[in-house]
Amino acid sequence: MLMKKNTTSGNDSSVKTGTKSFPLVDFLVVIVFLCIALFCINLFRLDLMQTINLRNVEPVGTVVIRKNVVQRRLADRVLWDRLASESNVYLGDLIRVAELSAATLYIEGNSINLSENTLIRLTRAADGESLQIIMDEGVISISATEESRRVSVDINGRQVQVASAAVLNVTSADNGVVLQVSEGVAQFIDDGQTREINAGSLVALDTAGIERLEKSVVVIQPVSNVNYINNNTRPYTVNFSWTRINLNDDDLLRLEIAADRNFNRIIHTSENLNRQALVVLDNGLWYWRLSLEGVVFSDGRISVIDGAGARLQSPAVSSVFNFTEEPPVINFHWDEVNEASSYILEICSSPDFSAPQVHRQSQVPFVTNTVLGEGTWYWRVKPVFPVVYTGLSSFSQASYFSVEHITVEQIIVKNEIEELTQWFAAEIPPEIATQIATQIAPVAAAQPELPPVVLPPPPPPPLPAALNLQPARGHRFSMNDLQSQRSINFTWQAVRGANAYIVTIYQQTDGGRRQLHQTQILTRNSYSLQNLTFLDVGTFIWQVEALNRGQNGTINQRGIMAESAFVLDFQLPSAIQIEGTGVQDSN
Numbered sequence: 001m002l003m004k005k006n007t008t009s010g011n012d013s014s015v016k017t018g019t020k021s022f023p024l025v026d027f028l029v030v031i032v033f034l035c036i037a038l039f040c041i042n043l044f045r046l047d048l049m050q051t052i053n054l055r056n057v058e059p060v061g062t063v064v065i066r067k068n069v070v071q072r073r074l075a076d077r078v079l080w081d082r083l084a085s086e087s088n089v090y091l092g093d094l095i096r097v098a099e100l101s102a103a104t105l106y107i108e109g110n111s112i113n114l115s116e117n118t119l120i121r122l123t124r125a126a127d128g129e130s131l132q133i134i135m136d137e138g139v140i141s142i143s144a145t146e147e148s149r150r151v152s153v154d155i156n157g158r159q160v161q162v163a164s165a166a167v168l169n170v171t172s173a174d175n176g177v178v179l180q181v182s183e184g185v186a187q188f189i190d191d192g193q194t195r196e197i198n199a200g201s202l203v204a205l206d207t208a209g210i211e212r213l214e215k216s217v218v219v220i221q222p223v224s225n226v227n228y229i230n231n232n233t234r235p236y237t238v239n240f241s242w243t244r245i246n247l248n249d250d251d252l253l254r255l256e257i258a259a260d261r262n263f264n265r266i267i268h269t270s271e272n273l274n275r276q277a278l279v280v281l282d283n284g285l286w287y288w289r290l291s292l293e294g295v296v297f298s299d300g301r302i303s304v305i306d307g308a309g310a311r312l313q314s315p316a317v318s319s320v321f322n323f324t325e326e327p328p329v330i331n332f333h334w335d336e337v338n339e340a341s342s343y344i345l346e347i348c349s350s351p352d353f354s355a356p357q358v359h360r361q362s363q364v365p366f367v368t369n370t371v372l373g374e375g376t377w378y379w380r381v382k383p384v385f386p387v388v389y390t391g392l393s394s395f396s397q398a399s400y401f402s403v404e405h406i407t408v409e410q411i412i413v414k415n416e417i418e419e420l421t422q423w424f425a426a427e428i429p430p431e432i433a434t435q436i437a438t439q440i441a442p443v444a445a446a447q448p449e450l451p452p453v454v455l456p457p458p459p460p461p462p463l464p465a466a467l468n469l470q471p472a473r474g475h476r477f478s479m480n481d482l483q484s485q486r487s488i489n490f491t492w493q494a495v496r497g498a499n500a501y502i503v504t505i506y507q508q509t510d511g512g513r514r515q516l517h518q519t520q521i522l523t524r525n526s527y528s529l530q531n532l533t534f535l536d537v538g539t540f541i542w543q544v545e546a547l548n549r550g551q552n553g554t555i556n557q558r559g560i561m562a563e564s565a566f567v568l569d570f571q572l573p574s575a576i577q578i579e580g581t582g583v584q585d586s587n
């Protein structure tokens with residue numbers, strides 16, 4: 001009996017040892033993680049459905065200008081979206097602007113500028129009609145027109161109601177709230193008390209809601225973060241004017257204009273100012289500040305945009321398009337204009353453009369047209385900028401081309417003239433060769449039985465221009481860029497048929513282009529510029545030409561020049577020594 005019992009006990013023990021039970025804790029952990037995964041999937045589904053449902057919701061406005069990082073979160077949504085120019089915004093949106101960033105919204109006729117580190121929410125006011133902006137922190141500027149819908153700003157329970165045609169600036173920071181009115185009238189409501197703030201006035205409250213009486217100014221012009229359109233080739237004149245708050249008669253101000261936000265590259269200084277100043281600025285992005293004895297009272301940013309028309313590329317001036325049956329398809333192409341939202345193309349049969357046959361708006365810098373008939377045609381292009389920009393753009397200088405209807409016989413004569421001109425030009429001057437060929441060609445065209453003229457082989461056609469040039473046109477290099485890469489790298493797409501390249505760098509000056517550097521013949525489609533000491537702040541044009549070289553080193557075929565441009569937006573020292581944090585700049 002004992003032996004049987006011991007045997008049975010041994011078997012039971014082996015079964016328990018060989019079988020592992022599933023712990024309850026592990027089971028609970030799996031269940032918890034599955035619930036978390038299902039919860040996240042459901043949040044993603046809800047977020048996706050809200051994005052899809054936006055197609056059926058009427059937007060309240062658009063993002064007209066966006067610089068760097070601007071994000072939007074829809075009402076009751078989890079994820080943040082990156083906003084771009086021309087993005088729609090909706091009621092309930094929570095919008096935040098990151099550091100070194102900015103955005104301009106156009107909502108119901110109001111231009112709303114958001115500076116860096118600003119957080120707002122878009123809602124309707126209690127009346128259900130006017131727009132209300134709930135502001136948490138940052139700086140917001142509003143420009144209203146006579147036709148725009150009323151708007152109010154809520155700053156931690158305080159209300160600012162903007163009247164028609166008013167321009168104001170609201171700052172909410174750790175030390176309190178500041179309201180400045182540049183034009184029109186605004187109503188400031190605090191703790192049930194309504195106060196009217198007229199143009200040229202301000203209200204400054206500390207964190208306890210007590211008004212601060214301190215020296216300051218209210219800038220009337222230019223408005224905060226203004227964008228001027230310069231419609232001619234001359235520099236733009238900016239009028240600065242302001243009202244003085246609690247200043248003594250002998251308190252004279254200082255105005256500084258710089259090319260960077262940290263004022264390391266000051267380009268203009270005006271001293272001993274009372275209430276106004278005139279400053280002439282080139283096209284570009286400029287920063288200004290108004291101060292007294294080192295204390296900055298007001299600052300802002302001015303953007304002067306080139307609105308003097310786009311540079312026309314094709315058809316080239318005095319081009320001739322021949323056709324025998326149907327009018328030709330003509331491709332119009334012009335240079336892209338920075339910050340332009342669209343372009344207006346006009347084509348007319350008279351140089352005064354009194355009655356243009358074509359008036360067409362395009363979102364891209366090219367248009368294809370097939371409706372032009374025989375004759376001489378003039379064309380021009382005007383860039384169109386968003387409605388929040390100040391000023392009007394102008395048309396470019398007009399160019400012209402011709403469309404000619406010719407017969408097959410005329411084509412034969414024309415080809416004969418070209419071939420005979422090339423043949424005679426090898427022995428006699430070109431102008432005499434053209435005269436002789438013009439006389440002989442009609443006879444040669446009418447005598448098909450004549451033996452063919454043996455012409456020397458024509459020169460090979462040029463290689464095509466390189467594409468995908470980097471840095472692309474308009475690219476700006478900051479000090480941070482060179483801190484990380486310590487050079488400027490040029491790349492382009494390899495050209496078919498080319499086995500060599502030459503890169504040339506120019507600086508754009510008031511007197512034209514000045515060549516700074518040209519490489520030896522390169523065997524790859526890239527070049528790294530290591531020595532930056534000959535560069536200075538400004539605009540630089542770089543060109544690359546594709547070549548085909550033979551085994552003996554002779555150039556058998558040259559290429560069409562490809563061109564791009566970049567901007568150095570800081571002051572380079574005589575010898576590049578990159579260390580420290582450098583200068584951060586917002587574009």
